[in-house]
Amino acid sequence: MGKTPARHILGLSGGKDSTALAVLMHREVPQMEYFFCDTGKELSETYEYLERIRARLGIKIEYLNAERDFDFWLGVYGGVLPSPNVRWCTRKLKIEPLEKFVGDGQAISYIGIRADENRDGYISAKSNITPVYPFKERNLRKPDILRILDDSGLGLPSYYQWRSRSGCYFCFFQRKYEWVMLAHEHPDLFQKAVEYEQNHKDGRTYTWTQGETLEELIARRDEILAEHERSLYREKKINTDRTLAEILDNVLDVDNDELPCLVCHL
Ligand code: SF4
Incomplete structure (x- = not known):
């Protein structure tokens, strides 16, 4: 055979x-x-x-x-x-x-x-x-x-x-701006992500995003949105020939x- x-x-x-x-x-x-x-x-x-x-x-x-x-x-x-x-x-x-x-x-x-x-x-x-x-x-x-x-x-x-990026709605690789937008686009999913944090069981405080809980992060919503706007502005100035989709992708994409x-x- x-x-x-x-x-x-x-x-x-x-x-x-x-x-x-x-x-x-x-x-x-x-x-x-x-x-x-x-x-x-x-x-x-x-x-x-x-x-x-x-x-x-x-x-x-x-x-x-x-x-x-x-x-x-x-x-x-x-x-x-x-x-x-x-x-x-x-x-x-x-x-x-x-x-x-x-x-x-x-x-x-x-x-x-x-x-x-x-x-x-x-x-x-x-x-x-x-x-x-x-x-x-x-x-x-x-x-x-x-x-x-x-x-x-x-x-x-x-x-x-x-x-x-695609992937789980609570993926710990997303940026802080993306968390803010998750809360805006899918408030139910954001709330579930908050609950995962609060129900974490090994005794540590667990945070999906670095250095703060999602509740702390969302309290800084305006600050995070303003920082995102500044990044968009900077990217647009550097890459005048890029489409809006490319600009946004560059700003959100961490080439890590x-x-x-x-x-x-x-
Ligand atoms: S949470 Fe894990 S499985 Fe889900 S997208 Fe992120 S890295 Fe992948």
């Missing part, structure tokens, strides 16, 4: 880069399998965008994790919420479901890291999963990604007006090579 050919897989996060990658690859690799690791804590805008991607590209998207979501694993971890130093969420909700989806066969995993990003695409240590980086190979940068999305008619997900959750945020 011949060797089973490698599967081709592409993880969609509901963010701009993985979506542009799907736009780029769906004709070149018709056998591509698309998946989305669903934490159960995503924004409704993310599901809407995924549905748009599915319909526009005519692809099937496999939703992983449906039965074991964030709250299940929070229980397993004794109520200790994840943080940049204790990132059980990425492993449990993103990497392990992917590894299960792939199984023991060979798979080529398409990763949407851009040529202008200085990050590795680690998503799994398993040797049967081989990562490839089409944007890097083709020297495609952020403006190219925005153009690909524009040309495809998909555009950006609607949350990009106030948030730069340490950001671990490539699986969540691409």
Whole structure:
């Protein structure tokens, strides 16, 4: 019997880069399998965008994790919420479901890291999963990604007006401005994030964002909004040729090579 050919897989996060990658690859690799690791804590805008991607590209998207979501694993971890130093969420909700989806066969995993990003695409240590980086190979940068999305008619997900990354609504990698906007756009979700903080069980005061609780942060709402306006103004002055979407993306995007959750945020 011949060797089973490698599967081709592409993880969609509901963010701009993985979506542009799907736009780029769906004709070149018709056998591509698309998946989305669903934490159960995503924004409704993310599901809407995924549905748009599915319909526009005519692809099937496999939703992983449906039965074991964030709250299940929070229980397993004794109520200790994840943080940049204790990132059980990425492993449990993103990497392990992917590894299960792939199984023991060979798979080529398409990763949407851009040529202008200085990050590795680690998503799994398993040797049967081989990562490839089409944007890097083709020297495609952020403006190219925005153009690909524009040309495809998909555009950006609607949350990009106030948030730069996909992922859980309470993700501890979001900026303070994004928390303020979460409270504005989804007050119920903001309140749930506050409750997670207040119910944290290991005796420490837990804060999703550095140095303050969400209640303290929201009390500084006007100050945070004013700082955001100043950043926008500065960015507009430096990059006069950029579109508003690019300006906002630059302001919200922290080009931090340490950001671990490539699986969540691409
Ligand atoms: S989006 Fe954030 S909170 Fe959710 S799994 Fe990824 S790192 Fe964890």
